Amino acid sequence: MRVLIVEDEVRLARHIASALIEAGHDPVVIHDGEVALHEVVGAAFDLIVLDIGLPRMNGFEVLRRLRSRHVTSRVLVLTARGEVKDRVTGLRLGADDYLAKPFAMQELVARVRALGRRYAEEPALNLRVGDLRLHLASHEVYRGARLIELSVRELMLLKVLMREPGRVFTRTELCERVWEHEHEYDTKLVEVFIGRLRKKIGEPQLIQTVRHVGYAIREPS
Numbered sequence: 001m002r003v004l005i006v007e008d009e010v011r012l013a014r015h016i017a018s019a020l021i022e023a024g025h026d027p028v029v030i031h032d033g034e035v036a037l038h039e040v041v042g043a044a045f046d047l048i049v050l051d052i053g054l055p056r057m058n059g060f061e062v063l064r065r066l067r068s069r070h071v072t073s074r075v076l077v078l079t080a081r082g083e084v085k086d087r088v089t090g091l092r093l094g095a096d097d098y099l100a101k102p103f104a105m106q107e108l109v110a111r112v113r114a115l116g117r118r119y120a121e122e123p124a125l126n127l128r129v130g131d132l133r134l135h136l137a138s139h140e141v142y143r144g145a146r147l148i149e150l151s152v153r154e155l156m157l158l159k160v161l162m163r164e165p166g167r168v169f170t171r172t173e174l175c176e177r178v179w180e181h182e183h184e185y186d187t188k189l190v191e192v193f194i195g196r197l198r199k200k201i202g203e204p205q206l207i208q209t210v211r212h213v214g215y216a217i218r219e220p221s
Helices: 010-022 033-042 058-067 082-095 105-118 152-163 171-178 190-201
Strands: 002-008 027-031 046-053 072-080 097-099 126-129 130-134 141-144 147-148 206-209 214-217
Touching: 002 010, 002 033, 010 027, 010 105, 027 033, 033 046, 033 130, 046 058, 046 105, 046 130, 058 072, 072 082, 072 105, 072 130, 082 097, 082 171, 130 152, 141 214, 152 171, 152 190, 152 214, 171 190, 171 214, 190 206
Parallel strands: 002 027, 002 046, 046 072, 072 097
Antiparallel strands: 126 130, 130 141, 141 147, 206 214
């Protein structure tokens, strides 16, 4: 993939670029948010590794402007460890994933690879797991021919699960992606809404509990 690295720590940016080159990608490095915005608008990048703390224009503002201009490049934001607020803000503004500093370089390369797999094809108009379908344009959900009425939060939660069938999401991850709280999360909310989704979707069950980890949606075995 062609990857834009937007990171003002020169040494770190150099290390990221070297790791991505070794993994077979084509990285470009920029150390300034405002310059990065112009670069992205004028060129095509598959993915952007975007630091939040940038000079002149921070990563949040870069991301907001990119999405307002309908730039569809995948975005992996780099945030300070423990700053839940930053992670939530990034996801709300349109980031596809986040990684907290300091991080292992192998994990960053793995996240980049996962985002590449996730969007290797043109975005689908519908999400499907077994006979469960979610129409992205109309936000309608069907189990077979049956229309399922969902609340906004239920729909958001189901969408997160269906975008990556088989992936196990922790309760905290689901809170960050669905509930936009900026401080403490009540992960019991996830359990409540998972229970509601299971009841509405019906049998055979598609949403599975992975003990001590979280939840995943899979076709019935």
